[in-house]
């Protein structure tokens with residue numbers, strides 16, 4: 001078999017031996033022959049590093065050299081590529097990335113937080129050195145969406161890219177939907193089962209999805225990464241009644257990351273949305289991820305698969321290593337950094353769409369009329385309004401679906417109701433995917 005290989009082995013230094021790092025080792029061990037045939041050479045781990053040398057990681061690490069100081073790796077001549085699977089936007093991951101790229105060492109990472117914050121600088125460093133910066137695993141885990149946008153759809157003008165980018169949120173929302181349970185209850189169970197982190201805030205508050213959306217938007221539109229202008233709302237405030245009302249109206253609630261590019265600027269938002277049942281995103285259940293991209297020649301592309309976990313994420317990391325072995329790579333962000341457009345942020349208030357609003361209000365006469373009058377004064381036209389019977393604490397839930405209109409009018413409704421003693425809790429607003 002060796003004589004079929006075009007090159008000497010690709011020698012890998014692997015930093016970070018947690019969920020994904022362990023998966024990469026298992027995958028490279030399990031599929032070694034097939035990978036070597038596809039890559040044109042064996043892919044061999046030569047050095048590994050993490051914090052705790054003595055931790056049992058469930059894989060045999062004895063063939064590999066343990067390195068305490070990862071900062072020595074970029075300068076080593078017996079290392080062809082460094083794989084970073086530590087995580088964190090800054091800190092050791094960023095130091096290692098900068099060192100590698102400055103030293104002309106190809107760099108593979110799954111670190112969306114680092115790319116969302118520092119991707120432009122890192123892409124510029126890779127470009128200057130003429131080497132690979134690869135990050136397929138950073139967005140939607142095992143789904144080859146980076147390749148899909150960077151290569152497969154590269155000829156298209158893409159107007160919109162959106163999707164379900166966080167498996168933990170999707171698991172929680174779909175479990176609430178199927179079992180009629182509360183957010184807190186399902187989150188607690190997800191943590192016990194290991195589906196959600198002990199500190200779940202990055203996931204459930206939408207930050208993780210925002211990191212991924214930032215990367216997708218740049219690739220899809222040829223614009224600079226702009227994490228600072230992603231409007232982010234997570235799923236903490238979605239209640240079982242929202243899911244039930246949405247279902248009654250023919251929708252499912254999903255945390256959607258959505259980016260659009262147009263003459264009005266770049267729009268980026270992560271937000272729970274009502275997704276119509278006839279849209280494929282409504283059928284993405286459990287911990288799956290999905291990405292939709294709309295191109296002017298290809299039409300609608302729909303990518304779906306496992307967005308996390310050791311196997312799917314390792315699959316994406318090793319795909320990047322195979323590219324490095326094949327010398328197949330180009331600009332990290334699909335074009336030279338200087339060619340990326342600096343697009344101003346769009347005015348979200350000017351967006352036209354339908355919205356769902358849920359109020360917890362006093363259970364007394366006149367409240368419904370007050371809300372209806374306020375929406376009218378703000379320029380919101382109501383398509384339907386549901387008020388559910390009295391609860392034990394003299395409050396009722398009122399759900400409104402609006403006709404299509406400017407989002408600024410919905411915001412104005414909420415502003416006008418601030419301070420009203422009829423409204424007992426901050427209202428929930430979710431936009432409806434069209």
Ligand SMILES: NC(=O)c1ccc[n+]([C@@H]2O[C@H](COP(=O)([O-])OP(=O)(O)OC[C@H]3O[C@@H](n4cnc5c(N)ncnc54)[C@H](OP(=O)(O)O)[C@@H]3O)[C@@H](O)[C@H]2O)c1
Pocket residue numbers: 015016017018019020021049050051052053055084085086087088092110111112113137138141307308309310313
């Ligand atoms: N998990 C997923 O499904 C998934 C999916 C897509 C992308 N990602 C991304 O992949 C990366 C790794 O995620 P993970 O889930 O594998 O994380 P993890 O299980 O927490 O593993 C992190 C690894 O990094 C090591 N590490 C942490 N801080 C370090 C430091 N200061 N110096 C040296 N090593 C350090 C840890 O060492 P010790 O083990 O010795 O403590 C551990 O081996 C992250 O960027 C994450 O966003 C993860």
